[in-house]
Amino acid sequence: MRFQLTDEQHALRAAVRDVVGRSSTAGSSWLVAPRGGAADGYSPAPLVDRGLWSALGELGVFSLRLPEAEGGAGLGLPEAVLVFEELGWALVPGPLVATHLAAGVVPGAATGEAVVAAADGSLVEWLDEADVVRPGAEGAVAMRSVDPLTPLHRVPAPARIDPVAVLLTAAEQLGTAGRVCGLAVQHARTREQFGQPIGAFQAVKHMCAQSLVRVEVARAAVYAAAVTGDAVDIAAARLLADEAAVRGARDCLQVHGGMGFTWESEVHLHLKRAWVRARRGGGGTESEELLAADLAGRAG
Known part of the structure; x- marks a missing residue:
């Protein structure tokens, strides 16, 4: 594809x-x-x-x-x-x-x-x-x-979950994941400690690299689900995008340190939005159950 x-x-x-x-x-x-x-x-x-x-x-x-x-x-x-x-x-x-x-x-x-x-x-x-x-x-x-x-x-009675809403939420999460990955890399290049950019330290390098990997894996899944429109593909894309957004924003916050929590920084806002989106449509549980049922059906 x-x-x-x-x-x-x-x-x-x-x-x-x-x-x-x-x-x-x-x-x-x-x-x-x-x-x-x-x-x-x-x-x-x-x-x-x-x-x-x-x-x-x-x-x-x-x-x-x-x-x-x-x-x-x-x-x-x-x-x-x-x-x-x-x-x-x-x-x-x-x-x-x-x-x-x-x-x-x-x-x-x-x-x-x-x-x-x-x-x-x-x-x-x-x-x-x-x-x-x-x-x-x-x-x-x-x-x-x-x-x-x-x-x-x-609401007291949960509403029906629209697969398109799940996919578009995954797309928003993908956007957040890409943004926080870029913010982390930019800060790692410009912020200096001990006479060198913090991006030169292995722990920070690994955070940024892992964030990029999660973004690209989630992007492939979200784009594929948009092409197929399949409910199982959408569920997988949602889980990967949620992980990329939430973990990416948390790692970005770590790279920024204390300044990432301040109102002068947008980093913590990305993390909070990713948390809220991750609760939409039943959260990841609905997608996990759909994937589990599909795998069980294939195995059976």
């Missing part, structure tokens, strides 16, 4: 990075949102960046897989995965997956005019900020989120 991207796919990914980058440099960056808020460092009320949401809608992020006859781009899961990888890389907050899945069903979702919240397993993200809440979120109770940029509610 070849994963060579086409010129159109490269252009799509670059367009998303450009839109997200311009939003960050225009002074509305979500990376500074939690800083200088409450005494514990958390903003009292995280908000969806509506300007960015509209820009993503105009770019076609939410309507990407809608048929052209319905105003969409008529693209498929491979392109959606590339887009959500970029959104994960940039740590964009908001119910991105829920709004994408609502395109063509909820008015305004495809164009970014509406922010849509939906139950994914037992959790609902951004419930209070949503313009539309999909069925399944009834009786949701607010809970404290480890990620200051992702307000959470818990």
Whole structure:
């Protein structure tokens, strides 16, 4: 299976990075949102960046897989995965997956005019900020989120888990894994101790190398699942992407040392977001059970 991207796919990914980058440099960056808020460092009320949401809608992020006859781009899961990888890389907050899945069903979702919240397993993200809440979120109770940029509610009756939501979550995790790997390498090259870059020390070298390996393995699995659309492939991709994001962010934090925990650094925010995403859709347990059942079936 070849994963060579086409010129159109490269252009799509670059367009998303450009839109997200311009939003960050225009002074509305979500990376500074939690800083200088409450005494514990958390903003009292995280908000969806509506300007960015509209820009993503105009770019076609939410309507990407809608048929052209319905105003969409008529693209498929491979392109959606590339887009959500970029959104994960940039740590964009908001119910991105829920709004994408609502395109063509909820008015305004495809164009970014509406922010849509939906139950994914037992959790609902951004419930209070949503313009539309999909069925399944009834009786949701607010809970404290480890990620200051992702307000959470818990629902009493877990909702059905959409395999596409699982795959797009894996793509976001892949983006985070790639970002923290790059941050770790960059810091290891520039931070000096004992008269040399810390990247010269074997322990740091190994952390960075292992992080890169996890990223590339997860990328192959996520891209393959996007092509096949198979539920088992998606489950495997989800587990590998979760591991790459969480372990990569933890190692990146180790490379940065104490400064990685400060509000001036984005590293700890990537780790917290990876933890939250890892709980979506039943967490890794659902994917593990699906893989186990498939392996048992093959053995039987």
